[in-house]
Amino acid sequence: MKGDVIFGKKGKLSPMFIGPFEILEKIGTLAYRVALPPMLAGVRNVFHISMMRKYTSNLSNVLNYEPLQLTPNMSYEERPTEILGRQEKKLRNKVIQIVKVKWLNHLEEEATWKTDKDMRTRYSALFDKY
Known part of the structure; x- marks a missing residue:
């Protein structure tokens, strides 16, 4: 996979894990279907259990954010x-x-x-x- 773009990043420093995502359903005994955001529409949403990690909640992971004023083409102006x-x-x-x-x-x-x-x-x- 050298040189491939993985989750929006190319090369050695691409993220190993992204998420967390909500599990929608269990498929068989070893696979799960997860809810991915629209920006990951090109990624298949069924993952083998070996590719997943348990999320441990941590209060320092909670982010405060203000909603952006987006234009119809989903961009915003930096001012x-x-x-x-x-x-x-x-x-x-x-x-x-x-x-x-x-x-x-x-x-x-x-x-x-x-x-x-x-x-x-x-x-x-x-x-x-x-």
């Missing part, structure tokens, strides 16, 4: 919500101003560094606060 920090990046011959941007629907730990010039041209309203 910056605030600027968390500023820095100067010194290269050999010039200095570049960069800003740390927090994005909508992302945690503060997932903020990214972008160039000040690029962010001012795309999202000038974000800089009106300063």
Whole structure:
């Protein structure tokens, strides 16, 4: 299976286990039919018992999420919500101003560094606060 795409990821770091999924029915003595999400529509939903692992519940696995505002084509727009920090990046011959941007629907730990010039041209309203 080298080079194959497994569960949306290609190569060595593809996930070994995904889930958990609800078991719909037992088929024979060694197989189960599971409820897979629509993004895994190309995967057969019957699995041998050797391919499954028991799920042990853990309260740290519970995620809090906010529902996304999706467009009809099932995508959403990434928008910056605030600027968390500023820095100067010194290269050999010039200095570049960069800003740390927090994005909508992302945690503060997932903020990214972008160039000040690029962010001012795309999202000038974000800089009106300063």
